[in-house]
Amino acid sequence: MDEHIEARFLFITADDRTGSLEIGGIIAAEGKPVPVGPNADDDRCCVVDLASRHITSEQAFLTVLEAHQRQASYRSHKMDAGLRGNWPHEVHALVELGYRVAVVPSFPDAGRRCKDGVVYIQDVPVLDSPFGSDPLTAPCSSRPMEVLEEAKCTFSEVVVWDANDNEELDRATRRSLDEDRVLVGPSGAVGSYAAHILGNPIPASIRLSQPMLIVCGSLNTTSRDQLDRLDGVRLDLDDSIPTFDDVRVITTPVPKGEITNAMAEAMAQRVAKTIHGTQIDLATLVIVGGDTVAACVGDRTLEVLGTVEAGIPVSNYEGKALVTKGGGIGTLDSLRNIVRSSNTT
Numbered sequence: 001m002d003e004h005i006e007a008r009f010l011f012i013t014a015d016d017r018t019g020s021l022e023i024g025g026i027i028a029a030e031g032k033p034v035p036v037g038p039n040a041d042d043d044r045c046c047v048v049d050l051a052s053r054h055i056t057s058e059q060a061f062l063t064v065l066e067a068h069q070r071q072a073s074y075r076s077h078k079m080d081a082g083l084r085g086n087w088p089h090e091v092h093a094l095v096e097l098g099y100r101v102a103v104v105p106s107f108p109d110a111g112r113r114c115k116d117g118v119v120y121i122q123d124v125p126v127l128d129s130p131f132g133s134d135p136l137t138a139p140c141s142s143r144p145m146e147v148l149e150e151a152k153c154t155f156s157e158v159v160v161w162d163a164n165d166n167e168e169l170d171r172a173t174r175r176s177l178d179e180d181r182v183l184v185g186p187s188g189a190v191g192s193y194a195a196h197i198l199g200n201p202i203p204a205s206i207r208l209s210q211p212m213l214i215v216c217g218s219l220n221t222t223s224r225d226q227l228d229r230l231d232g233v234r235l236d237l238d239d240s241i242p243t244f245d246d247v248r249v250i251t252t253p254v255p256k257g258e259i260t261n262a263m264a265e266a267m268a269q270r271v272a273k274t275i276h277g278t279q280i281d282l283a284t285l286v287i288v289g290g291d292t293v294a295a296c297v298g299d300r301t302l303e304v305l306g307t308v309e310a311g312i313p314v315s316n317y318e319g320k321a322l323v324t325k326g327g328g329i330g331t332l333d334s335l336r337n338i339v340r341s342s343n344t345t
Helices: 017-027 057-067 087-096 144-150 166-178 187-198 221-228 261-277 290-297 334-341
Strands: 008-014 034-037 045-049 072-078 100-103 112-115 118-121 158-160 181-185 212-216 233-235 247-251 284-288 302-309 312-317 320-325
Touching (some): 008 187, 017 034, 017 045, 017 072, 017 187, 017 290, 017 302, 072 087, 087 181, 100 166, 166 181, 166 187, 212 221, 212 290, 221 247, 221 284, 261 290, 284 290
Parallel strands (some): 034 045, 072 181, 100 158, 100 181, 233 247, 284 320
Antiparallel strands (some): 034 302, 112 118, 302 312
16 A cells, blocks of 8 residues: 555556646646656645556556556546557556556547547548657557557457547546546546546646747657747757747757667657756746656656646746647647747746
């Protein structure tokens, strides 16, 4: 038994850092930030990043198995909206613990939906989207059930439900509670599930300011296209960062050939070193890419305040606003909208 908290109300785990922060942003309310991080804990609600996206399936199974032995009145697990990673084995771990599971792979506000058993990203089946060409963890199918079958993780205790819009999502997450199932889904589905338990949050008032540094370590084409629409001054990763009072942008180079997890982690650490080495008194730091966010933030537990756009949360971080964005999250104008929402005073 966990020695620190006898009974949490809502305990949520996530497979990567940006996803865990997304959930915190969705659940957070005015005056009620949500603690998020590898060691986060709270008697109302917390989101724990298990960093299980890029480890082996056996390690992911054991990680979820251990994490969900904590006591809680309700629990949920965040999977990738693009069906990447070890989520079938994470579902298996929940079944092993005696839970029934509802997989609801939908986040309509962020352009993710499931219809007739197929997951779509911005109206394109997963395998035809940037998620389908992920160099590290692309799924084998656009159908969650086929991904479960490929992983040999189909169980009578596990169902996959469609949710093609927010109304269907609300019904599916309500049904998971009525049937006493652990909800597994992307951030939007977990947020909908949490709203049934905690109530609909009153959004916090968030205002971003400049100077703003935007750092992208993601290779996802969605994020790279978003960066192409920015007007900020570009800096090379190894450049020293001069004093500025507006917006600066740093992007990692796109490597040639096959990309390994070790290469991705090394680049994320390189970006983190650049950020930690800057002496600029930033008002806002924007980090794009899950590995990059995890490398920069480390094991810190962050207070997540809310969101600036669907799936894009804001946290308190060392006296500044930290905006974090998963590689495939957002529209073409998301980063440009974030810049426009800030001020220069």
